[in-house]
Amino acid sequence: MSDVALENLGCPLNCPSGDAAILTGRDLIHGLPGTFTIVRCRTCGLMRTNPRPTPSSMGFFYPDDYGPYLGTQVPTAAPRSKPFAPLRKIVRRLFEFNTTRLPKLPPGRMLEIGCASGAFMHKMAAEGWQVQGIEFSPKAAAAARALGYPVHAGSLETAPAPAEPFDLIVGWMVLEHLHDPVLALEKLKAWMKPGGWLVLSIPNAGALEAKVFRDNWYALHLPNHLYHYSKKTIRLVLDVTGWKLDKIHFQRILFDSIASFGYVLRKIGMSRLGSRLITFPEQPGYWIYALYPLALVAAAIGQTGRMTIWARKAA
Numbered sequence: 001m002s003d004v005a006l007e008n009l010g011c012p013l014n015c016p017s018g019d020a021a022i023l024t025g026r027d028l029i030h031g032l033p034g035t036f037t038i039v040r041c042r043t044c045g046l047m048r049t050n051p052r053p054t055p056s057s058m059g060f061f062y063p064d065d066y067g068p069y070l071g072t073q074v075p076t077a078a079p080r081s082k083p084f085a086p087l088r089k090i091v092r093r094l095f096e097f098n099t100t101r102l103p104k105l106p107p108g109r110m111l112e113i114g115c116a117s118g119a120f121m122h123k124m125a126a127e128g129w130q131v132q133g134i135e136f137s138p139k140a141a142a143a144a145r146a147l148g149y150p151v152h153a154g155s156l157e158t159a160p161a162p163a164e165p166f167d168l169i170v171g172w173m174v175l176e177h178l179h180d181p182v183l184a185l186e187k188l189k190a191w192m193k194p195g196g197w198l199v200l201s202i203p204n205a206g207a208l209e210a211k212v213f214r215d216n217w218y219a220l221h222l223p224n225h226l227y228h229y230s231k232k233t234i235r236l237v238l239d240v241t242g243w244k245l246d247k248i249h250f251q252r253i254l255f256d257s258i259a260s261f262g263y264v265l266r267k268i269g270m271s272r273l274g275s276r277l278i279t280f281p282e283q284p285g286y287w288i289y290a291l292y293p294l295a296l297v298a299a300a301i302g303q304t305g306r307m308t309i310w311a312r313k314a315a
């Protein structure tokens, strides 16, 4: 931790200085050293991790086994045709988890920020989209490139402007990791066709589970998550950067509640059950279906831990 440089920044919305400290927590995913505080801007309500690791020291908190890099690897073997394809289609329609929900659009040009190893781009390319990505991890970017897609290995901040604007820009659980979300959203707006769609998933720091589990909340993910958006503050940040929020889909999953409960159990010494619950988001198995009715209710009242937002370039 001694070589991790920290920086202390004000609210990115240029509010007058003045924050309330909300909670203090640690890296619970990798157990890396350091204690981090989350503050809330007294003017606009936006919550952020402050102080925070600088952009150049942040790599320390993204080891090579960082889950999201591994999770999207596309198998290199020829795809096996899946059995019961029609049945799978019905099940997919019946259970809309809202995790990567997109507006109905004809295929066009898509950019994925934080494309990891390329699984989502691969899926969209199969549906006729012309895809490209930006990925901070060189290893994950190389894996995505090996699938044949153009990927900028580096940050969104350093990525060059595209030759042609996009019809759709997506980012799955990415915005909360960015050091300068205002700059990022302005940059994405400049790369977008008029009427194009921005679709982002982010944790919902306004959810009841965030308030209940506090520093044990799974989606807090300190210190990698630098901003902690609620329904109200994501709208504000989009407004300021020239985007019009169209819709918020609360994801119909209870991953974060279950994994957070796992953290609590681990802390009180129930390590075995705790560890099993912590890995639930990666391996939910059939439980994802069993919990769906409950998740559906929680999502309907805006209380699940993740949300998918749809926005368009403001006129």
Ligand SMILES: [Zn+2]
Pocket: 011, 012, 013, 014, 015, 041, 042, 043, 044, 045, 046
């Ligand atoms: Zn503010």
